[in-house]
Amino acid sequence: MEAPIRVLMITSEWPTQEIPFAVPFLVQQVEFLKRAGVEVEVFYFRGAKNPINYFKAWRRLQRQYKYRWNEFDLVHAQFGQAALIPWPKRLPLVITFHGVDMLGYLSHTGRMTLQGKLLVWLGQMVAHFADAVLIVSNEMRRNLPASIPLHMLPTGVDLASMPCLTREEARRQLGLSLDERLILFVGNPNDPRKRSSRAREAVDVLNSRLPARLIIGWGKPHKDIIALMYACDVLVVTSLQEGSPTIVKEALACNLGVVSVVVGDVVERLKDIDGCEVVADDKPETIAAALERALRHDGRIRGREAVEELDERVLTEKLIRIYQSIIGRSKPAIKMQDHSLASSRSR
Incomplete structure (x- = not known):
């Protein structure tokens, strides 16, 4: 040996x-x-x-x-x-x-x-x-x-360890409302490169026509972040800089829709996945419009299949x-x- x-x-x-x-x-x-x-x-x-x-x-x-x-x-x-x-x-x-x-x-x-x-x-x-x-x-x-x-x-992404939760199960587990539209942002809100403020601005714009609440996932055990992905309706990424954001790949593994600015390798990751979108610019209005489309998307997000190679x-x-x-x-x-x-x- x-x-x-x-x-x-x-x-x-x-x-x-x-x-x-x-x-x-x-x-x-x-x-x-x-x-x-x-x-x-x-x-x-x-x-x-x-x-x-x-x-x-x-x-x-x-x-x-x-x-x-x-x-x-x-x-x-x-x-x-x-x-x-x-x-x-x-x-x-x-x-x-x-x-x-x-x-x-x-x-x-x-x-x-x-x-x-x-x-x-x-x-x-x-x-x-x-x-x-x-x-x-x-x-x-x-x-x-x-x-x-x-x-x-x-x-x-550790696909084998991903739990199998319904949205309702995840929300009950986390004590979240079953009726609200929830948008997930994962990142340090104090890191200017993550631009949590841009995500907040986009959700504020969205709320003028479609009520939704922004959930900040930070400083939590990894298993809780994964549970949030099952609980929420869409992930928003507004970072100024990223390499290959793991959070996007994990969201796809949970079949969670993603709306992202152009950063890192997200264009490659979200290509041809219905219910996911890379926005043309990082204006709050543009992000809000993409979030609305994602929230109104009825079909299944085929994200897990897209990340099997990862x-x-x-x-x-x-x-x-x-x-x-x-x-x-x-x-x-x-x-x-x-x-x-x-x-x-x-x-």
């Missing part, structure tokens, strides 16, 4: 006591890798856009792993700037860019900020030294040199194959087994 792949995962975002429900898509990826037989150790540091935090994390990692590098086969940096921490490079390096780490920060007017330009430059720099670069949406290609081979690996099990196998390919190049003597979730469960 061959040895499992051993991964040191470095990330600047991870659940903490203060933010217990952070980055559920990343936690899910780690869980699925472990189920598939991959050994994963997570090194978390809080970047918070502060260079001093990155230096402290670099120093802590050098001390903590000084005599442990041979315990791992590769390093996987989640979020581009996390790839600065394991320098000098001792092991094959995988980098996943998730959004602003390769798209940069935009101001409220939509212009790239100086900090955003620096983020993109740093991401481009570390990408040149990576053995594999993963992106979650095609939008990121424009900021990466064509000479760098890219792997498209969006964040996934099942976390499928994406985990793809990620493992990427790991195997760079280990094979770096350590020719090692031939890693292509673990699958099915095989891990049969042991």
Whole structure:
């Protein structure tokens, strides 16, 4: 029996006591890798856009792993700037860019900020030294040199764990009215890039002709967010920036209609799905009109079928194959087994 792949995962975002429900898509990826037989150790540091935090994390990692590098086969940096921490490079390096780490920060007017330009430059720099670069949406290609081979690996959805709830059951479970039209917004209302205010404005416009209530899903366990998707009538996305918003894919998995501005990969995700719409502009009136059409849509949302290829099990196998390919190049003597979730469960 061959040895499992051993991964040191470095990330600047991870659940903490203060933010217990952070980055559920990343936690899910780690869980699925472990189920598939991959050994994963997570090194978390809080970047918070502060260079001093990155230096402290670099120093802590050098001390903590000084005599442990041979315990791992590769390093996987989640979020581009996390790839600065394991320098000098001792092991094959995988980098996943998730959004602003390769798209940069935009101001409220939509212009790239100086900090955003620096983020993109740093991401481009570390990408040149990576053995594999993963992106979650095609939008990121424009900021990466064509000479760098890219792997498209969006964040996934755990389809098997999705409960089967009717709208009435979900509303009773959450204590919500059975008679109201409910519009779901998921995101930190204090994050200007999520633009919850734009969603509120759109719902205010909508209410002049069709009564509906906006529900904010934030700071809740992931299972409660999923229950909200079953309870609500439509999801609205107004973000200024996204990479590959997991919330859209989860909504589709729950067969919940989605109205979104053009952001991340939503155009690709919502293409040809009746009851879902990508709006032509981000004016409240335009969003409100799309929400009205979605709320009046009678047919079934065939969303789950559209995201079957994004099942976390499928994406985990793809990620493992990427790991195997760079280990094979770096350590020719090692031939890693292509673990699958099915095989891990049969042991």
